[in-house]
Amino acid sequence: MPELPEVETIARKLREGCGADPSILRREILSVEIRHPKPVAFPAVEVARERMRSLVFEEISRRGKFLVCRLSHGYLLIHLRMSGDLQVLPAGQPPRKHDHVIWHLSGDADLRFHDPRRFGRIWLVESPQDVLGPLGPEPLGPDFTEARLGEMLRARKRLIKPLLLDQTFLAGLGNIYTDEALHRARLHPLRRSDTLHKDEVARLWHGIRTALRVGIAQDGASIDWVYRGGNFQNHFRVYGREGERCKKCGAKIRRIIVGQRSTYFCPRCQRAGRKSKGK
């Protein structure tokens, strides 16, 4: 479920703790309980379990939609995909349905990977680049400039929405924040990437960064059956609002399918350019 702001929020909570939930930093992994092998992408399940034992969580960060845990040796990388979640619970609580991996930590705390759809994956690697290498730039990073975005867009001939969802193009946007960013930029989701003018590139750059920043400020979104405290769902301008009024112009929000994904936009604010579909 999570996109960049949700993963950022989870990383911060694991790092700093959250209310009664303690930080997992400096805690030692006493043992790892793998109740379902599916999420363990690398190395083999038993090897991963053995290697994690006695390691310590030294640093928690994020790259795109990946949670990056630097351990006292190597890195634990976690991708939550559609329905994954990470929670810290007091030791000794019985596992719940869909708790697939449980790290038993020093100080009587457990870290749990909970994932009903089981699309999520974890990796234990020496170098994070092995997994994170193909990712595009960080949209909130210092090297992602307006000029860089313009060059990136011009180098491709793709529809803008599927391109923004491509993690090798830009790391961290998902279906929600892409639609929100395009609305902020007043760009139609079917615009072709190499047709954007300079001011449109600037609007897109600001739209992407503002949507993500607001999402992070709201602790991410909590929708469907996963509630983890975020509030961004109450700030959606277009996502999930088919038939409702655009908060900017009052037109009815439309829903179309682009690249097999629901796509919400305002037909008045985000007018399609004449040559937007190419051909």
Added chain:
DNA sequence: TAAAATGTTGGGTA
């Protein structure tokens, strides 16, 4: 009931 859900990947086509 059928459809849809914050994601990615692999296979096929042009």
Added chain:
DNA sequence: ATACCCAACATTTT
């Protein structure tokens, strides 16, 4: 090589 389409993964919810 690039771009695009579809199916698949697995479960829950509306």
